[in-house]
Amino acid sequence: MATISATGSHREPVTHVIFDMDGLLLDTEKFYTEVQEIILSRYNKTFDWSLKAKMMGKKAIESARIFVEETGLSDSLSAEDFLVEREEMLQKLFPSSELMPGASRLIRHLHAKGIPICVATGSHMRHFVLKTQRHGELFSLMHHVVKGDDPEVKQGKPSPDIFLAAAKRFEGGPMDSCKCLVFEDAPAGVLAAKNAGMSVVMVPDPRLDISYHTSADQVLSSLLDFNPTEWGLPPFDDAKS
Numbered sequence: 001m002a003t004i005s006a007t008g009s010h011r012e013p014v015t016h017v018i019f020d021m022d023g024l025l026l027d028t029e030k031f032y033t034e035v036q037e038i039i040l041s042r043y044n045k046t047f048d049w050s051l052k053a054k055m056m057g058k059k060a061i062e063s064a065r066i067f068v069e070e071t072g073l074s075d076s077l078s079a080e081d082f083l084v085e086r087e088e089m090l091q092k093l094f095p096s097s098e099l100m101p102g103a104s105r106l107i108r109h110l111h112a113k114g115i116p117i118c119v120a121t122g123s124h125m126r127h128f129v130l131k132t133q134r135h136g137e138l139f140s141l142m143h144h145v146v147k148g149d150d151p152e153v154k155q156g157k158p159s160p161d162i163f164l165a166a167a168k169r170f171e172g173g174p175m176d177s178c179k180c181l182v183f184e185d186a187p188a189g190v191l192a193a194k195n196a197g198m199s200v201v202m203v204p205d206p207r208l209d210i211s212y213h214t215s216a217d218q219v220l221s222s223l224l225d226f227n228p229t230e231w232g233l234p235p236f237d238d239a240k241s
């Protein structure tokens with residue numbers, strides 16, 4: 001089934017599109033999950049999706065603090081030491097990052113039709129470079145990329161900072177928030193987009209609790225299921241009438 005849920009029956013036509021990156025364009029959330037499971041197993045603890053839901057989409061240090069506090073490890077493992085330990089493993093995994101289904105098709109379609117597109121990711125510059133090194137041509141189609149360590153991003157998602165910065169940097173910006181459509185996979189990212197006054201399509205991992213779907217304007221099981229015309233965007237050339 002294409003659409004999991006659509007909370008808003010009335011959709012404002014949009015003119016600009018902002019993509020999240022990790023877990024939405026790139027299949028990188030699995031790397032974070034893998035290394036966090038390894039670290040927790042040293043303490044005879046298990047990682048689960050209720051913790052994952054709280055961490056994903058956030059800046060590294062913000063999610064690290066959540067990790068050590070929620071797992072009860074803060075007395076034996078600082079957020080900073082957790083990041084050092086995680087980093088060694090992540091650096092080996094990120095260069096093999098693959099695209100999520102439908103990401104290339106949607107980016108190329110919107111770019112070809114002249115729709116301004118950009119990326120707003122909680123990832124900092126060094127991780128962004130590692131993750132996108134096999135996808136440079138595709139990411140070059142973005143008008144701009146706002147990263148988590150950008151000076152204008154004072155607070156990570158669910159703060160609206162990153163999406164407001166992204167809307168500001170389009171040609172002729174700042175764009176009206178109501179004209180911007182955000183694609184997100186993370187609960188914090190969906191809230192950030194709503195806090196910025198934007199519409200948001202959520203493409204969540206199926207393991208995420210469905211209670212996190214309620215803030216999104218539309219929930220899809222894959223980017224392949226997105227219908228641009230529902231949002232006033234040009235149809236795919238191969239769309240069936």
Ligand SMILES: O=P(O)(O)OC[C@H](O)CO
Pocket residue numbers: 020021022023032055056057058059060120121122123124186189
């Ligand atoms: O989902 P993103 O692209 O905002 O990235 C956030 C973190 O780096 C990973 O959860």
Ligand SMILES: [Mg+2]
Pocket residue numbers: 020021022023024056057184185186189
């Ligand atoms: Mg994400």
